Amino acid sequence: MKVFNIVIAGVGGQGVLLASRVLAESALACGMDVKQNEVHGMAQRGGSVISFVRIGERVYSPVVMPGSADILISFEPLEALRYVHYLKPGGKLVYNRATINPSTVASGMATYPPDVEERIGRACRDAHGIDALAIAKEAGNAKAVNMVMVGSVMKNLPIDAKVVEGVVREISRDKGAEVNLRALKGGAAA
């Protein structure tokens, strides 16, 4: 089996790391080799975050090269555009349509591109925007955007959806599990 490359992008505080962990643990539970990597440190301070999950029979590098991602999952439209070049030709993009202002926009030094979704469409033919924030709120917690996003790509991954559910149940704190599972289902239906 060829290595399957997943890139997850978003903004510090959105739960990119937990989503990456769910996918990595699920791949391991399916008996595959996995490497997962993100660069954190200053991530919590609202900066741009990018994480890699690589799964397959034998995975060497934890890093996905630009131009080689099978799928890009972005928790925010501007970040989708920032990392869209990571996709290989024909790669798939799923992004959350809810925008978050970067500090450069909040301080008035830059403007948020008003045509961000059009530009995403031009950069990737297989791009799908979903209203992950609304779905997360409906599931019971705006913070569950990460689980909605995981749910939205489950059918595109070489991982069994049932296994993903099991992992989410296991790593959620008691009360969070139901919300997270609803978010996962909501994402899958989006």
Add this chain to the structure above:
Amino acid sequence: MKKIISGNEAIALSFGDSGGVFASGYPGTPSTETLEEVARLDEVYCEWAPNEKVALESVIGASIAGGRCLSTMKHVGVNVAADALMTLTYTGVNAGLILMVADDPGMHSSQNEQDSRNYARFAKVPMLDPADSQEAYDFVRAGFEISEQFDTPLMLRTTTRIAHAKGVVEQREKIKPVVGEWARNVPKYVMLPNFGKIKHGEVEERLLKLREFAETTPLNRVEMADTELGILTSGISYQHVREAYPNASVLKLGLVHPLPEKKIRAFAAKVRRFMIVEEMDAIFEEQVRAMGIRVDIGKDRISYCGEVSADIVRAALGDAVTGSAPPVADLPQRPPTFCPGCAHRGLFTILSKLKAFVSGDIGCYTLGALPPISAMHSCICMGASISAAHGMAKVNEIAGRTEKPVAVIGDSTFFHSGMTGLLSLAYNGGNALVVIMDNRTTGMTGGQENPGSGRVLQGEPARQVDIATLVKALGIDNVAEINTYDLAETEAAIRKGLETPGPYVLIDKNPCILRYRVKQSMLAVDLEKCSGCRACLKVTCVALGMVPAGDKMKVQIDPNICNGCGVCAQLCKFDAMSVVKG
């Protein structure tokens, strides 16, 4: 059982499984989680030291007392601990001692890109360089064995993509910790010149023995395949090499100091093209060339700067790289910034307004250097804010300049190495205003405990140092408390501190809102009153945004993000922002 864990977690787990009893370190990305994970094991003792030198010295004591021990730090931490290291290499150890250092090629969150392999050569100690989480786990155990067998401290070196990357790890059988004798051995542990001379000779002999060991240890592995291309590599670079050339022959080093000369010579002779792939400095290449071995491709094709990748290895050999469209141009950047509600924001808003020269330090407050606030003018290393301000003031005096510099430093950094700078300021009759941002945590690295936070690493309550008392004891008479959420008060205090000659210290004691989860009521904008002047935007808070309102753009506050600190509202000349109970 197989687990998927990071290199940092693997090292912690292995420390617990390999008979470790004492660990001490100082936070620093990407090393921090190692000690935090040791703390979670709940069975070995561990602690945060105020700085890396103290951490390593405590670990030296632990080794002398007979316990296997670990010290953790980031690459620049070794500079601080280097004084201890350079003589520890002479004394050697009683129980196994590992110094874990995490390098940060690519400078994801560091102020420089130094290669710690230089320290292994400098200190003449063995160094292990794991290539994934499993090796990180295995090398802790191997490291203790080498340390004890050769009577030497051992450096375990990781890089960001080892420390933070997760991979599959199989745990080994647990070794029960056995604490040995408390060693009393004057010629071994008292480094007076006469004892030191003997010890230096032993260090050189030890290095020769380690060279022999390097030739035979399975830590260094030859993977013979296609002999057209042979690559000498180690650590994360091995993964990039394998990714790019799964069929090449590889000599993979686990022990990266000292080098196995015979093994390298034999390997190089068997392959048509001999390449060396290493991140940062030409440590292998310089030594291999000095051995008189021909190197066909090395640092001439791979930069000294930044990380290596599979594509960099391919490009160095002139092969095609993964094709990719160029990144989309002209996107607004998304740099990190002060959290909504952070107490640093008010301070820097005023420093920016007063156009003071700010001698900065390392912590979340370094973000005050970024535009549009742009209120920091130097930042070198931890603790330098006060001492550098002191030097500036002395030269200003010589030059007849009257402007007084402002040093800004956080609590953790003050304890780390700012205190000695302040002592110098008082002792040498300096002239600087020092602002200590005491948010009761080591914020930048994720909110670790420190001597001012009232708790220790493993959670128990601890003695809390009183910074104001400490500052006075160091010889500073002018000490005042400020509240940086109140801009007028802060401005008045800073003006007074700048006008009063001599050392002057201001202390802000608002806690880190992220660490202590402070949630205050939020603010809302009255769109009738907002003129759209954008004066408030300068505070650089991601809760603020412009929205169309009638024919104008006006300010809006995102209630999900706002933390109600009220700093933006104090910049509003139209009284358009007010508190709404959240």
